[in-house]
Amino acid sequence: MTIFNFSAGPAVLPRPVLEQAQAELIDWHGSGMSVMEMSHRGPEFQSIIDEALADLRELMNIPSNYQILFLQGGAQGQFSAVPLNLIGATGKADYVNTGHWSTLAMKEAARFGQVNEVCSSADSRFDHIPAFSEWKLSKDASYVHYTPNETVGGLEFQWVPEVGDVPLVADMSSNILSREIDVSKFGLIYAGAQKNIGPSGLTLVIVRDDLIGKSLPITPVTYDYKKYADAGSMYNTPSTYGIYLAGLVFKWLKAQGGVAAMEAINVEKSNLLYHYLNDCGGFYYSPIAEADRSRMNVVFRLKDEALDAAFLKESKAAGLLQLKGHKIAGGMRASIYNAMPVEGVQALLSFMKDFAQRNG
Amino acid sequence: MTIFNFSAGPAVLPRPVLEQAQAELIDWHGSGMSVMEMSHRGPEFQSIIDEALADLRELMNIPSNYQILFLQGGAQGQFSAVPLNLIGATGKADYVNTGHWSTLAMKEAARFGQVNEVCSSADSRFDHIPAFSEWKLSKDASYVHYTPNETVGGLEFQWVPEVGDVPLVADMSSNILSREIDVSKFGLIYAGAQKNIGPSGLTLVIVRDDLIGKSLPITPVTYDYKKYADAGSMYNTPSTYGIYLAGLVFKWLKAQGGVAAMEAINVEKSNLLYHYLNDCGGFYYSPIAEADRSRMNVVFRLKDEALDAAFLKESKAAGLLQLKGHKIAGGMRASIYNAMPVEGVQALLSFMKDFAQRNG
Structure with missing residues (x-):
């Protein structure tokens, strides 16, 4: 895996x-x-x-x-x-x-x-x-x-x-x-x-x-x-x-082409997640104003917090590690620094969609 | 080597x-x-x-x-x-x-x-x-x-x-x-x-x-x-x-047997060098009072400082690295911490004896 x-x-x-x-x-x-x-x-x-x-x-x-x-x-x-x-x-x-x-x-x-x-x-x-x-x-x-x-x-x-x-x-x-x-x-x-x-x-x-x-x-x-x-x-x-x-x-x-090339990839990676958060119909949401959302630390929450534990357990089992938000923020956080490949974000996105479908 | x-x-x-x-x-x-x-x-x-x-x-x-x-x-x-x-x-x-x-x-x-x-x-x-x-x-x-x-x-x-x-x-x-x-x-x-x-x-x-x-x-x-x-x-x-x-x-x-076992080895390693410095007839010497010599950092000098450069060059070529003393102390320093095996000290001793014989 x-x-x-x-x-x-x-x-x-x-x-x-x-x-x-x-x-x-x-x-x-x-x-x-x-x-x-x-x-x-x-x-x-x-x-x-x-x-x-x-x-x-x-x-x-x-x-x-x-x-x-x-x-x-x-x-x-x-x-x-x-x-x-x-x-x-x-x-x-x-x-x-x-x-x-x-x-x-x-x-x-x-x-x-x-x-x-x-x-x-x-x-x-x-x-x-x-x-x-x-x-x-x-x-x-x-x-x-x-x-x-x-x-x-x-x-x-x-x-x-x-x-x-x-x-x-x-x-x-x-x-x-x-x-x-x-x-x-x-x-x-x-x-x-x-x-x-x-x-x-x-x-x-x-x-x-x-x-x-x-x-x-x-x-x-x-x-x-x-x-x-x-x-x-x-x-x-x-x-x-x-x-x-x-x-x-x-x-x-x-x-990799330097910082400009990394920036283009970072825009792509964060957009994959933020576009889905906007379009997922409310199962997940971002608590942050759209203009100020981080490309590095994508913080999101499940509308039904009772599903948090299942989300974390199942995502870990799927090889998607350390998605729990900081203890003072709660919810989830996907940190997608330079070293996180696009494939990792795509894998997370697929899991999120699947989880939403099964629990929505 | x-x-x-x-x-x-x-x-x-x-x-x-x-x-x-x-x-x-x-x-x-x-x-x-x-x-x-x-x-x-x-x-x-x-x-x-x-x-x-x-x-x-x-x-x-x-x-x-x-x-x-x-x-x-x-x-x-x-x-x-x-x-x-x-x-x-x-x-x-x-x-x-x-x-x-x-x-x-x-x-x-x-x-x-x-x-x-x-x-x-x-x-x-x-x-x-x-x-x-x-x-x-x-x-x-x-x-x-x-x-x-x-x-x-x-x-x-x-x-x-x-x-x-x-x-x-x-x-x-x-x-x-x-x-x-x-x-x-x-x-x-x-x-x-x-x-x-x-x-x-x-x-x-x-x-x-x-x-x-x-x-x-x-x-x-x-x-x-x-x-x-x-x-x-x-x-x-x-x-x-x-x-x-x-x-x-x-x-x-x-x-390795813990600190007591390491101490016994450290006594053995440092004695190998200090006994030779005492007995070598003055080609090398320790500048430190006998009772206060470090088991970890064996500082020594060549009587003829003009030989320092040759000592360092030849010891390095023999695989004995970083023997130069600190810039404010001069001379030589063999740091023989826990991770230095007895064999390393024996190799240094052999080199020192050979160098003294060739240059004494």
Whole structure:
């Protein structure tokens, strides 16, 4: 039976990447060492990280005045690191609240400075992204933070906020590399690796040069961007195997045609599901406003929640894994990151139709 | 040619561990998923972390009033996390300075409270561990921090400091699981994984219950022990693949007879090298006081430094990798952690003898 894994993260990785990692696990390129056994100061690992950095810069068209850092601690580590490094400019920051993750980011930042909630759709259970015209941006924010894709709620910005000269900071954990973006519109982009990049334990930060070197005095050394920028991400021992795997994913993305090609496939995959949710006559439905539905995390519910358990049990038996929604959201969630093939979405769609027919 | 890898970390892993990881990489136990692709909230990964925790508790005989936490950020992350979590008790901490790593730990702690240097052998280039009778312990320290094994300098405590009721904190990054210790003598033990535990990017903390929950208000959430203790190390997504590999290493250690059996082998391995350094007539020498020499990191020098380059080139050609000393220490360093077999040390010894004969 073919297995399709819809986990929200850690999530499915491209099969060719896993196969290459398996083949090279014990002896990398005749070095006699596993990548896991290499000194991060040696020429073998240096070549691995150099290639990963160059490939990512090419894939995302990252301008030369941006540094790429590989850190640890996940996006939640960055919930602290971002204010610790950036909020010192004015002591204040603007946060856009569109769901679970932006709420957590905002709460953590409030421990290190004054935080202004620019907008919130909490009153309607985060079922939409507030229109930009309703946002109350500050005049003196050190930065504006938002979450382009809410993994739990299943919302995604189809647009980039225009915030003028204030640095725009984005938690792209769950949609980085899934769609084309203009990096120059951002001051800082961060992402946990475990959705579209590689294994958990690796954290990516892309940060503009002028925002580096302004950390608060209480910043732990491992969260100080300048230390890592100055040391090519090797201020201390990084997640070497994570960087290696990310590098394999970047090569795979290039072989698929890059980010533009992935975006076209991601539009196709998400449309397959959303069109059916619109047209299925109400057996299933999306709780999210149509314009703000995520291409990465397709959240849906069964009208009759009593059928949830059967849906999950039968879908698992059919090889469709980890479809249960986040505990705070309920319902179902199909996470369909870059590594999920169209065939996986088609298999899910067939199962959904069949289940609806049998239970409708 | 058989390869032996003497890297100080990331370091050699047990061959059976790598072979099992390779066999299971694409499909773990028939789950249809790589461990890297599993949700950390699912039953499969829960069983992996539960077994790893139980095996480590058994291996180190960790009392039930100690929590085992898997974090991120390496030992340098703990250089901040330890004071952020513990120094609040009195605002002061004692630091024992025996080399590169204890110096860095002390410097970082001084950013979060008042630090007292208990003793230092910096004046003699850290060639020995100051006698306990010379230590100037404070009366009101929140904790006493020391580094049982200095990876760069090649010093190791063969004794545990008796500091009374003040919690003893140890950076065991490079000698954890290599010798028997009585955990109940410590308030907190931490270790980066990349020497005796698993791959880099995983950090182990063993902390006594009464020291949890006292963090400073400026502690980033990902460095707050209480958050991780309350969530079974899964406050956020941990380094799942790192925990899986650590679990395989723990199983391998149990199969070898546990920590006591490893200690006997480690004594044998280090004695092979140190006895030769003492008896070789001065061609090579150890810069470290005999009582304080590390079983894990055998630092040695050639009397004629002009031969260093030839030694490194020829040893590499003989399959003996990564013998160069740390850049701040110079000379050579053979890191012989648990996963280095006796045969590797014998091969190094043979090479050293042959090289000395040809160049002496």
